Amino acid sequence: MLKGAVAGRYSTALYDLATEGKAVDLVEEDLKAVAGALETEDKFRQVIFHPQITAADKKELLDSIFKDKIQSLTGNFLALLVDRRRETFIKDILDEFVILANRDRNVVEARVSSAVELTTDEKNSIEQLLANITGKKVQSSYAVEPSLVGGVLVHIGDKVIDGSIKARLANMSDSLKKIS
Numbered sequence: 001m002l003k004g005a006v007a008g009r010y011s012t013a014l015y016d017l018a019t020e021g022k023a024v025d026l027v028e029e030d031l032k033a034v035a036g037a038l039e040t041e042d043k044f045r046q047v048i049f050h051p052q053i054t055a056a057d058k059k060e061l062l063d064s065i066f067k068d069k070i071q072s073l074t075g076n077f078l079a080l081l082v083d084r085r086r087e088t089f090i091k092d093i094l095d096e097f098v099i100l101a102n103r104d105r106n107v108v109e110a111r112v113s114s115a116v117e118l119t120t121d122e123k124n125s126i127e128q129l130l131a132n133i134t135g136k137k138v139q140s141s142y143a144v145e146p147s148l149v150g151g152v153l154v155h156i157g158d159k160v161i162d163g164s165i166k167a168r169l170a171n172m173s174d175s176l177k178k179i180s
Helices: 002-020 024-040 042-049 055-066 072-083 087-105 120-134 165-179
Strands: 107-114 137-144 151-156 159-164
Touching (some): 002 024, 002 072, 024 042, 042 055, 055 072, 151 165
Antiparallel strands (some): 107 151, 151 159
C-alpha cells in the first residue's frame, strides 16, 4: 500500500514538472539510467539503500556518478527522495512515471505470452490487432510459456485476453462437468 501511494504521489509531481519543462522523455531516460544502475551495481545499491549512510553522503555519490549525465530536474528530484528517505522507491516511481508518460503518448504496454516463440509476422499481427482493439499504439513484450499448450495470453494493464488452449481446455472441462 505504501509503495503504491509513494510512487504515485512522487511520480505525478515529477511528471508535472517534467511536462512543464518539456523534458518528459529526458527525465524518463534519466530515471531508467538510475534504476538500471541500482539494479546492476550491487555496491551502489547497498550504499544508496543503506539506512545508516547519511543523506549528504548519498547525494554526493549520486552527484559524482550522474553529474552532467542527467537533467538538473532529475538530480534535484533524486536529492529530494534521499532527503525524505524515499530512495528505495526509485524503481516504483519510474514505473508510475512511464505509465503517465505512455498515457499522454497514447501508448499502451502489452505482455504477450505464447506456448512457442512467435514469428515476426505473428508478432506484427498481434500488435496490429491490439492497436485496433485499444485504439492506441502498442508496445509489446513477449515471453514463452509452454504451459499454455498453444495460443496466446495477453496482459494490457489490468485486462487479460486469454486465447490459450489451456484456457479453452479448462472451459471445456468445466462444461463437461456440468453435463455429467
